[in-house]
Amino acid sequence: MSIIRITKEFKFEMAHALKGYIGPCKNIHGHSYELFVTVKGEPVNNPGSSDNGMVIDFKLLKGIVRENIIDLYDHALVLHKDSAALINDESRELYGKLITVDYQPTSENLLIYFAEVLKQKLPENVILHSLFLRETVTSFAEWYAEDNN
16 A cells, blocks of 8 residues: 555635734735645555556645635635624625635634645545645645644
8 A cells, every 4th residue: 555645736816814913914805825635545456446556646635725715705805703804894895706714814723724724625535734834935834634633
């Protein structure tokens, strides 16, 4: 039995503001995020299957991540629910895609949330190994399953 890790990369644009932060990130600002999703498992050993030799078809992994993360967060404004409560109905239309969360929308907290979502959506034989979220050219956060069991 061999366990193999595969990684799929995604890119999305997202704005956020950090409520209560002392510094410029308290203001609404955006990033060009890069998300790397690494899963692991044993490659399928079934010569009759179109997935033979794969841990998971990259197309399937792409669909899961797109549907549950990228399509929701791309070009969205993400705010803590307390900050979002200050936005009235008229300005909500200006912001368009507004996501309110129960946590400070930092890269670290986004990864914790993304990991929980993906663990529930992946096929049973595929394990979420790690997530890597690049916020800027020089800054990123990582989530590893082994650190969170």
